Amino acid sequence: MWVTILITMIIYLIAAAVIGVWAGRGRVLDVVDYVAGSRTLGLLVMYFIMGATIFSAFAFLGGPGWAYGKGAAAFYILAYCGFGLAPWYVFGPRAARLGRKYGYVTQAELFSDRYESKTLSGIMAWVSLTAFVPYLTLQMKGAGYIFDTLTQGHVPFWAGALIAYGVVVFYVFMSGLMGVGWTNVFQGLFMLILAWVFGIMLPFKLYGGLMPMFEKILAASPGHLTIPGPKGVMPWGAYSTAILISVIGFCQWPHLYMKAYTAKDEPTLKLTIAIYPTFAIFMVPVLLIGFAGVVYAPGLARADSVLPHMITALKFTPIVVGLFGAGALAAGMSSGDAITHAAASVMVQDFVKLFIPKATDKTLTTIMRVLVIVVAAISYYFAVAAKVSLVMLLLGAYGAVVQFFPLALGMHFWPRANKQAALAGLIVGGLVTLFGTMGKVPLLGIPFGKIWNMHPGITGLICNFIVFIVISLLTKPQSPDHLRRFIEE
């Protein structure tokens, strides 16, 4: 039985690898192509690349896990999928226009040019990396769980993560962005179909409909379907700021900037953003899967495993189980490939390049490809060795990235904003977020509590804004000639 499941999943992995390598055939691998697909992407690929940034292992495993364990708190996922990309309508096209004009392929290139600071570029590269690694770790853990659960332990956690990410590293190494793009189209379609089939089927098969299912949930766990969730697990302050931090933080992910540079023209980029909320609607069936588990499989030790658990417990034919496993793998891998690719690109363009300014395009591309392997290896180490909850990792990463937000606003809308303010705001905001997440100031041991259960990233952001504005006004502005390059007529 588990052999058939495994074979189905392997066939999916081979298909992904073939598509990934096929996408990169006959292309000249210079930096602009490896990182930004030579700025030629159309609507279909753009849509799924953007979609993959949300439809990750988190959505496929964490989403049902939240619906199962935290009930209504899981609606936050719908809200942030729906509105997460909306602010990007403001930033994306502007970043893309400047990218075309001055040749940027990463976020930090744009920021460090506007604020005339190489230090900023280095800091952003490292902040991005510290956000990327947990994110990638998350995806790998997802792949490991899926293999482990569905093959009943015959393919252990460590081997599952290794196999899935071996494939990812292979096609990202070979094809760069084009490999990421076309595998994302394949993976995206695949998992959307599966999510709808399972999401609609489970409530009807197990409970005879949606409303009967929710009524049974209420009987078993009162308060499950409204905020603050079962046993008040998610207070209003936490719920509200979790949505806000996700909506604000989402549009500052470094790989989103990189994807803006890949669009072939501005209408394509704008239309991608406009139709993006459809991905939130695709999350509805995914949450239904988690809700279906509340009464059917109570008391699971790990909420994240509710989806694989249900699929195994329901005794579907092995091929169906295998297909489901492949869909969940696809969700994780399509985000994982984009992150691996972005991490390697950012480290080279924004950090390594500072030390070897005269390196040729070919050398840089080669270093990027090597770093793809290094980044994956580091994340793999964390995935296998560390014991941290999936969602906590993700929220932690958002908290760090969101600190770029004031800098982005200043860059496009406030010429007075300058280098000193950008650096100070970023550092203060980052530290406040970090202390808030840890609950104390390290070394000194001073407790650092939350106000109204707010997400530490929001507290950091408020401090960041204050510092950013005050320092800008206190220090000398940048030269008008430089600033004019960034102002639109």
Added chain:
Amino acid sequence: MEAEEFDYGFKFFPKKMSKERKRKFTYFLIYFIILVWAEVWPIFLIGNRVRPYVLGLPFSMFWTAAVVMAGFIGMLFLYNFDVKGGE
């Protein structure tokens, strides 16, 4: 000399954009801010209930999804106004 001529104030819109267009973009911004607000405290307090069920979903879940749909429709209008229509 030049520094005195340069305006360091906020620049939310490109200089050449018409007043009408600026106004419409501002309306869109307000619309989206209200929608995001409807997903969190305190506007979501109104939608945060189980009954009535809509399309088989508890009202809280339907509310969240419906507001997202309103956002989607808004985005389509925004795109249409920004790229296709207007000037």
